[in-house]
Amino acid sequence: MSHRIAYYRVSTGDQSIDAQRHALGGGFDQEFSDVGVSGSMLAKDRPGFADLLTKIRTGDTLYIYAVDRLGRDALDIQSTVRALLEKGVTVEIHGLGPIGRGVGELILAVLAQVADMERRRIKERTDAGRAAAREALASTGRTHKGKESLGRPMAQDAAQVVAWRKANGASISATARHFGISPATVKRYAAAS
Structure with a gap:
């Protein structure tokens, strides 16, 4: 008997998996999640995903919201999906449909590379913003956005x-x-x- 299984991941504890759950439509036999788990961690090392791997079986379908939920980088995503496909699991990505061998894996590889590039661009922009803030703070006493410090403002003394x-x-x-x-x-x- 095959099962419909969903996997969700959000990076911080104050984020919710509800948007991903809603987008996927529900009605799953099992749901697994990793809340507050960084995307920089290998998929197999995430507690929720590791649990999923012990329970998913041949004939099951795994539903995920986005390609980047399945791994740390393009290589991890591809190896994770390949291992699932070899196990006889169908991987269905929201908005893309089921990923199969051959062309499906090729499309996945391209999308994983795009996600990887975007993650690097975000890091570069974040690093550049921090550098600009440090430089402005050192020379003017305020960051480039007018704040008095680099960290979060103190809620109280x-x-x-x-x-x-x-x-x-x-x-x-x-x-x-x-x-x-x-x-x-x-x-x-x-x-x-």
């Missing part, structure tokens, strides 16, 4: 948050509520003090 928590013997969540910040921010402030 860290020393004040830590001192209040200590003075009141407050928990992390109580401190977060008092200052209107997230528990993660309170933890970060406490760790830095």
Whole structure:
């Protein structure tokens, strides 16, 4: 008996797989996901995908939202899909349909290369933006976008948050509520003090 299986991946914990799930239409027998897992990690090393690999069988169809969900780079994507195809699994990519041997693998190789190039371009633009911000900050005291620092702006004065928590013997969540910040921010402030 064949199964319809979906796989989703988002890079950060504050992102949701809901958009991918909605685009794929649902009705799956099994769903696997990796939330907060970087695209720079090999597919087989991602916990959700590794679990999927232990459960997927010949005759199953794997549905994914985009080519880049299947691997770290073009080579990883191609080897992942090839291994699935050799196992007798149909790989269906949203908007492309099923990927088969021969022409399907060729199309996949091109798309994987495009995704790889785009990932490199994004990194280059990000690195250039950081360099411009550092240079502007060093010469003018503000980044090229007018900010006073390179990092995220402080939600509250860290020393004040830590001192209040200590003075009141407050928990992390109580401190977060008092200052209107997230528990993660309170933890970060406490760790830095």
